[in-house]
Amino acid sequence: MGPTGAGKTTFINLASGSQLRVGSGLESETAYIQLSKPFILDKYQIVLIDTPGFDDTTKSEADVLRGIAEYLATMHTRKQYLHGIIYLHRITDNRMGGTALRNFRMFRELCGGDALANCAVVLNMWNEVSDDIRRAREKELRETDVFFKPAIDAGTLMMHHEGGAPSARAILSQIAQNNPRPFLIQREIVDMGKPISETSAGLVLLGDLAAKHLKQLAQLHEMEAELEEAVRQKDEKEQRELEEIQLKTKRERDRLEEEQRRIRDAPAVATEVPLRTVGPLQTIVTKVWRAWRALRERV
Template structure:
């Protein structure tokens, strides 16, 4: 279902969500674009723990912009599913479902991450389930951090990123359905160019509030979430089985040989870690139909 609205002008705020892995440059992008100080992280731990709305106007047009800076994926504490659920919960609490539907999404991806990892494949698959077909024209995948690469690394990364667009590439469906791919060079001009692309698409569309398409789509998102949780559970379960097979002799635990004792203690610590991980994944599966799935369905409504 779509609610028809008139053309948007500069008095209407254009709201854009920034997504990406920890360290992709989301907070830096928001800071550069808005000329405002936004706390920026420089390590592997996420700097942004909760979403943050950064408001400003484009200098040339006066267009009001709201950038939603979000926690990064590949977090050491929360899973990507939990991060998406937390983002959705925050968006709903701030009125971005009923009052200020989203105009676009910028997925920031560091050029240093040319290799496609399992987590990225899974969250890209989920995003494809969440996005309605009309949303892709308002999605931009912006590559960042090219300036951090040597000439040799630059060429290798270009080749790796080209593969992402191929028939079997992780971004193939985004390309086919109309998403835009741009390079961000860490300047204000570059950030504003990316934002302006979404502004122009927003003005082109008359039907702005694209609501979720019904039970069939709910089931599609739910099936994907369940599959990812089950895959994670099965993977950890298999890792635990393999780890148990590698157990050092039990007597090593109290051995007078400090090296044997150390190896046994390390094995035991890793076993406990895998067991805790398995319990946490089991809990997520049990609450799938409550908090996580409800929140991800809220997220889906923003883009349908």
């Protein structure tokens, strides 16, 4: 897991020899969950699961959460448990902004406090900055309460990825030694029967969306006053500029309202989806698979 552009897919390709599509810059290629080809490491057969970030450029946050939740719930239903989750963070970032904080908060809520001991924060692109800078950033990330400190205190490892296959595999060797266990989102959906809107991750996402929505409403209120003043002053240029900004803000307001509605009104999470299905055909294949399963059960 991790923000778009953190290097998740590249890490997986290096470790597994897979050829999953890699995005360029901040444009995501991981529109759906992707799986690496199985490979042997030490005494383990490993499959890595690539997930889109919650800042994905092609999917809404609600869709990202639902996709991850469905996949993990299906694993739990089949008694297939993860050895761990790796959260990738770019050490090249000179600050941990709102997007990165939101992604990490969602990661923590998906895992739950008990399962954080099975996780690792991996500082990616380690060799792309000087040693003094990366050590200073690592110290800040490790020791700051709003960054990674609470997870590390709960048992999460912090590791470095230096860019090659040996480095990626060394990280996986450490994770593979964990005892597999269920994560919070799996227990909430499968064992407790919660809808996404009532899971810890869902509540956090709803809170974030509501805060953004209030901000958009406040901006629209301010713009109304500015627009009225521009009309009084007969400043046509200012009026046109404000109307364009107002239109964009209204579109964002509407998007946030729709996101919140989709989470609140979401149907029950499917706990049986085809685990090997990846890519843009996932939705179509899943619908066909569910129809076939329903027909088989009737027969």
